[in-house]
Amino acid sequence: DTEVTQTPKHLVMGMTNKKSLKCEQHMGHRAMYWYKQKAKKPPELMFVYSYEKLSINESVPSRFSPECPNSSLLNLHLHALQPEDSALYLCASSQGDRGRSGEQYFGPGTRLTVT
Amino acid sequence: GQSLEQPSEVTAVEGAIVQINCTYQTSGFYGLSWYQQHDGGAPTFLSYNALDGLEETGRFSSFLSRSDSYGYLLLQELQMKDSASYFCAVRDDTDKLIFGTGTRLQVFP
Numbered sequence: 312d313t314e315v316t317q318t319p320k321h322l323v324m325g326m327t328n329k330k331s332l333k334c335e336q337h338m339g340h341r342a343m344y345w346y347k348q349k350a351k352k353p354p355e356l357m358f359v360y361s362y363e364k365l366s367i368n369e370s371v372p373s374r375f376s377p378e379c380p381n382s383s384l385l386n387l388h389l390h391a392l393q394p395e396d397s398a399l400y401l402c403a404s405s406q407g408d409r410g411r412s413g414e415q416y417f418g419p420g421t422r423l424t425v426t
Numbered sequence: 427g428q429s430l431e432q433p434s435e436v437t438a439v440e441g442a443i444v445q446i447n448c449t450y451q452t453s454g455f456y457g458l459s460w461y462q463q464h465d466g467g468a469p470t471f472l473s474y475n476a477l478d479g480l481e482e483t484g485r486f487s488s489f490l491s492r493s494d495s496y497g498y499l500l501l502q503e504l505q506m507k508d509s510a511s512y513f514c515a516v517r518d519d520t521d522k523l524i525f526g527t528g529t530r531l532q533v534f535p
Contacts, residue, residue, distance in 0.1 A: 316513070336525075342521075344523075351528075352470060352528070353511075353513050353525035353526060353527060353528050354525055355525075356522055356523065356524075359521070359522065367520065367521070367522060381522070401468060401469070403469075411515040413456070413457040413459040413474040413476070413515070413523065414459065414471050414474050415459075415469075415523060416471060416473060417468040417469045417470070417471075418468060419467070419468050421466050
């Protein structure tokens, strides 16, 4: 199984809502990532979890809250978002050892629209 | 600062060969990756070079010169399905992947 799954595929939420994005992988990878991607732009790293611990937070606003319940699951909790947060949110995973983190496997993404 | 520069767009015809260049300036360097992304899809890993030289995987090859801070992706025997955006990405010394600006490849019949 070389698949990273993400739910939901699409999400529309108001600025006062609370929602969560979910990501799952069963490749035994120990590093998981959240990226944000705007149209015609490269993915921008948000968070990195390594061995279930948050290792990198790219100065992301606190309205985005990541969680890693176990080595296969990654969540992104959303609260009080702004319209400019509308984007494609991508989850990725890699083996976790430093020699292989250039090889990441991405999920299909959640297309988020904030109204 | 960190920067990875790629041409914004490349066009070619089916069956041709195309090279997408990437020059980088980063605070640390452990390797150069290439990803393909079709419109509406997710990035797909293509290759990773940690050492200088050419790596070949089927129709795609990737090259790295660390002394020149330069790499390229070579696509041979182009097919229509190769039309996509291609990103180079550097793994830096904090274990992050920093993506390049992206190159949109259009293949014409």
